[in-house]
Amino acid sequence: MNSEPHHVVVVGAGFGGLEFVRAIAKAPVRVTLIDQRNHHLFQPLLYQVATTSLATSEIAWPIRHLVRREQAVTTLLATVNGVDKENKRVLLSDGSRIAYDTLVLATGARHAYFGHDEWEEFAPGLKTLEDATTIRRRMLLAFERAERETDAAVRQALLTFVIIGGGPTGVELAGTIAELAHATLRGEFRNIDTRDTKVVLIEAGDRILPVFRPDLSDYAKSALERLGVTVELGRPVSACDATGVVFGEQRLAARTIIWAAGVAASPAAQWLDAEADRAGRVVVEDDLTVPGHPEIFVVGDTALAKRGDGRPVPGIAPAAKQAGRHVAATLKSRLAGDKARRPFVYKHQGDLATIGKRAAVIDFGRFSVTGWLAWWLWGIAHIFFLIGLRNRIAVALSWLWIYTTGQRSARLITQGRQSP
Amino acid sequence: MNSEPHHVVVVGAGFGGLEFVRAIAKAPVRVTLIDQRNHHLFQPLLYQVATTSLATSEIAWPIRHLVRREQAVTTLLATVNGVDKENKRVLLSDGSRIAYDTLVLATGARHAYFGHDEWEEFAPGLKTLEDATTIRRRMLLAFERAERETDAAVRQALLTFVIIGGGPTGVELAGTIAELAHATLRGEFRNIDTRDTKVVLIEAGDRILPVFRPDLSDYAKSALERLGVTVELGRPVSACDATGVVFGEQRLAARTIIWAAGVAASPAAQWLDAEADRAGRVVVEDDLTVPGHPEIFVVGDTALAKRGDGRPVPGIAPAAKQAGRHVAATLKSRLAGDKARRPFVYKHQGDLATIGKRAAVIDFGRFSVTGWLAWWLWGIAHIFFLIGLRNRIAVALSWLWIYTTGQRSARLITQGRQSP
Numbered sequence: 001m002n003s004e005p006h007h008v009v010v011v012g013a014g015f016g017g018l019e020f021v022r023a024i025a026k027a028p029v030r031v032t033l034i035d036q037r038n039h040h041l042f043q044p045l046l047y048q049v050a051t052t053s054l055a056t057s058e059i060a061w062p063i064r065h066l067v068r069r070e071q072a073v074t075t076l077l078a079t080v081n082g083v084d085k086e087n088k089r090v091l092l093s094d095g096s097r098i099a100y101d102t103l104v105l106a107t108g109a110r111h112a113y114f115g116h117d118e119w120e121e122f123a124p125g126l127k128t129l130e131d132a133t134t135i136r137r138r139m140l141l142a143f144e145r146a147e148r149e150t151d152a153a154v155r156q157a158l159l160t161f162v163i164i165g166g167g168p169t170g171v172e173l174a175g176t177i178a179e180l181a182h183a184t185l186r187g188e189f190r191n192i193d194t195r196d197t198k199v200v201l202i203e204a205g206d207r208i209l210p211v212f213r214p215d216l217s218d219y220a221k222s223a224l225e226r227l228g229v230t231v232e233l234g235r236p237v238s239a240c241d242a243t244g245v246v247f248g249e250q251r252l253a254a255r256t257i258i259w260a261a262g263v264a265a266s267p268a269a270q271w272l273d274a275e276a277d278r279a280g281r282v283v284v285e286d287d288l289t290v291p292g293h294p295e296i297f298v299v300g301d302t303a304l305a306k307r308g309d310g311r312p313v314p315g316i317a318p319a320a321k322q323a324g325r326h327v328a329a330t331l332k333s334r335l336a337g338d339k340a341r342r343p344f345v346y347k348h349q350g351d352l353a354t355i356g357k358r359a360a361v362i363d364f365g366r367f368s369v370t371g372w373l374a375w376w377l378w379g380i381a382h383i384f385f386l387i388g389l390r391n392r393i394a395v396a397l398s399w400l401w402i403y404t405t406g407q408r409s410a411r412l413i414t415q416g417r418q419s420p
Numbered sequence: 421m422n423s424e425p426h427h428v429v430v431v432g433a434g435f436g437g438l439e440f441v442r443a444i445a446k447a448p449v450r451v452t453l454i455d456q457r458n459h460h461l462f463q464p465l466l467y468q469v470a471t472t473s474l475a476t477s478e479i480a481w482p483i484r485h486l487v488r489r490e491q492a493v494t495t496l497l498a499t500v501n502g503v504d505k506e507n508k509r510v511l512l513s514d515g516s517r518i519a520y521d522t523l524v525l526a527t528g529a530r531h532a533y534f535g536h537d538e539w540e541e542f543a544p545g546l547k548t549l550e551d552a553t554t555i556r557r558r559m560l561l562a563f564e565r566a567e568r569e570t571d572a573a574v575r576q577a578l579l580t581f582v583i584i585g586g587g588p589t590g591v592e593l594a595g596t597i598a599e600l601a602h603a604t605l606r607g608e609f610r611n612i613d614t615r616d617t618k619v620v621l622i623e624a625g626d627r628i629l630p631v632f633r634p635d636l637s638d639y640a641k642s643a644l645e646r647l648g649v650t651v652e653l654g655r656p657v658s659a660c661d662a663t664g665v666v667f668g669e670q671r672l673a674a675r676t677i678i679w680a681a682g683v684a685a686s687p688a689a690q691w692l693d694a695e696a697d698r699a700g701r702v703v704v705e706d707d708l709t710v711p712g713h714p715e716i717f718v719v720g721d722t723a724l725a726k727r728g729d730g731r732p733v734p735g736i737a738p739a740a741k742q743a744g745r746h747v748a749a750t751l752k753s754r755l756a757g758d759k760a761r762r763p764f765v766y767k768h769q770g771d772l773a774t775i776g777k778r779a780a781v782i783d784f785g786r787f788s789v790t791g792w793l794a795w796w797l798w799g800i801a802h803i804f805f806l807i808g809l810r811n812r813i814a815v816a817l818s819w820l821w822i823y824t825t826g827q828r829s830a831r832l833i834t835q836g837r838q839s840p
Binding site: 394 | 457476478480484488491494498549560564610814817830831834
């Protein structure tokens with residue numbers, strides 16, 4: 001027996017990386033889990049931090065706490081900036097190197113502006129807790145500035161919120177911001193009526209929620225419109241600055257713009273010098289390994305994995321978790337001496353998106369659920385997927401409170417510039 | 421009858437300003453409440469945010485939400501940077517001016533370094549939510565760095581936490597950090613044992629909690645020592661830098677230093693060009709007005725008010741609230757035509773401080789309570805003084821969780837540099 005156990009280095013403790021670590025931890029391996037954050041983030045609810053519904057700590061957990069009982073796992077807070085494939089080493093930003101026998105890259109994605117990086121300043125995206133508190137601050141500051149603004153046109157621009165991108169995140173942001181403006185904040189200002197707020201969701205394609213069935217897209221559009229959201233379809237945004245956006249021929253004056261239109265994978269493909277698609281995802285073999293490197297796996301949003309019909313595996317939490325479990329199973333087989341190739345077969349469980357606090361759409365493929373029942377299913381599912389009893393109780397309490405009172409508890413302007 | 425109601429401008433929505441506004445809101449006045457933050461902060465529990473026990477949103481509320489039902493009150497998020505006493509105007513940082521008939525300054529205090537402002541960089545203080553998340557980040561990063569540090573001396577410096585100042589905040593920080601290191605984090609690191617952490621509380625005077633009875637100071641010292649805190653008395657800190665502190669003749673290597681030694685009032689005295697004490701507090705008349713300006717009141721930590729025996733009114737929440745209520749009563753009398761001077765008589769209800777999660781000291785003057793009973797009284801009192809049922813439930817849940825599991829839910833490293 002070898003005295004040094006097989007060493008697995010995992011980069012990224014999102015859904016894919018963490019699921020892999022949990023599945024492999026009891027195998028005869030030593031695991032080093034590296035992340036540049038100290039916390040695992042429950043990204044599906046991040047929009048609720050941005051829109052003042054949840055506190056940051058309700059959707060984030062210290063990574064080392066989540067794996068504390070696994071004695072084989074060492075957690076490192078560190079930034080990876082390269083991989084030396086020949087010598088099987090991960091390079092850290094402080095210059096140190098960590099040798100691996102097997103490498104699992106699960107580094108996720110960032111929002112991408114597709115050649116318009118200059119838009120980021122005006123239209124922040126939503127991937128980290130800091131992104132969420134930045135959007136929260138900008139949104140709340142816009143109302144505060146509007147309260148003091150005497151120029152009617154500027155006031156209307158301050159009360160106009162544009163969300164670019166009609167996927168689930170865009171839909172969820174738009175619906176919640178409309179509720180915040182029309183219900184939560186109503187009656188708290190003296191010089192403005194927050195019901196004058198315009199929330200505009202801009203989608204370049206011909207329908208929102210394009211991965212859903214068309215009738216569900218129509219339902220979601222109607223549900224958003226009932227909440228007071230204006231849905232603009234078929235015209236991509238062509239300009240974006242501090243005073244508004246241009247889409248099609250139209251210029252819309254808006255002081256708060258949020259980007260929910262696209263993501264790009266982390267730089268893992270560059271570290272590996274591997275083939276990547278336009279969004280930066282590493283083109284992997286059917287067993288999620290990097291071509292020519294069976295000891296390197298890529299999972300989650302960083303990988304371009306394929307479904308049976310050739311379509312890419314979507315960049316959602318269940319897909320990353322399935323991939324993490326699959327890689328753990330593959331590695332366990334290998335360590336047991338079974339070198340057979342195990343292709344990853346993604347099982348799509350459905351798509352879901354909420355629209356405010358009373359409606360949601362769930363597309364299970366064969367059937368679908370909409371309306372309040374879908375909202376409750378969505379809520380129960382998300383509380384179930386949260387980690388730990390403590391946060392389940394806390395989030396359930398927060399939602400119960402919002403549901404019954406309309407009040408949101410995390411309306412804080414913190415960090416950055418505080419006052420107008 | 422005058423068509424323009426009497427206009428009261430209140431600067432600062434801490435305990436004093438908010439209590440004043442609530443007490444005056446039903447009187448025939450118009451109120452403008454100005455704060456440079458959008459939230460009222462429950463400062464007595466701020467140390468619990470710094471030490472990962474509570475989330476920021478559990479101890480902070482949007483000011484305009486707290487006064488939403490008072491139609492006479494307009495809330496402004498703005499920064500005041502001067503007062504024009506002659507023309508009765510408050511000057512805002514954006515150049516605008518707000519006229520007042522009566523002005524109430526309740527602008528609080530900041531931590532002060534008494535001629536050593538260069539220490540702030542190394543020893544942050546605790547007054548705002550950002551201060552708390554900064555201390556939380558530094559503290560958690562120190563453990564993360566220690567986990568990766570190979571030099572034993574540096575590792576020990578990373579695992580040494582110094583709190584300067586033995587008042588209630590210093591005592592509460594020291595006790596909670598000791599619990600965090602010795603219980604909460606225990607078993608989650610692989611290269612360090614967090615029980616090796618040294619927590620040192622440095623107090624220049626000859627006992628901690630100097631405003632308490634001497635036997636209670638002794639009790640608190642023993643209780644801290646039982647938690648593993650080293651209490652250093654009688655030697656003031658004479659130097660402070662990135663690698664440690666010097667007190668008396670001793671140099672102590674420490675990478676995390678927290679300042680809890682002193683505060684100075686906000687610049688209100690400068691705005692008023694009024695007499696101030698060494699800590700910057702405005703010397704006020706016995707009715708809390710500024711000498712020569714009966715239309716300007718100063719309350720809370722910004723004022724140097726006197727007790728019957730000549731000692732200053734302490735800078736604690738109950739004192740600020742009493743002052744706010746007193747000024748509201750004075751103003752109501754004046755508006756009713758009664759110009760009699762009403763001296764402020766401060767009623768001291770007691771002093772309290774917690775030591776970790778099992779002990780506290782409460783000094784009621786005539787009698788005192790220590791130990792677990794004091795802790796429960798302290799906890800119940802603080803939940804009672806929190807604003808709103810929502811936060812009472814949330815904080816009670818957080819404490820119950822910490823009490824029973826030892827786990828703290830807000831162990832997040834956010835903002836600033838994330839990884840070592």
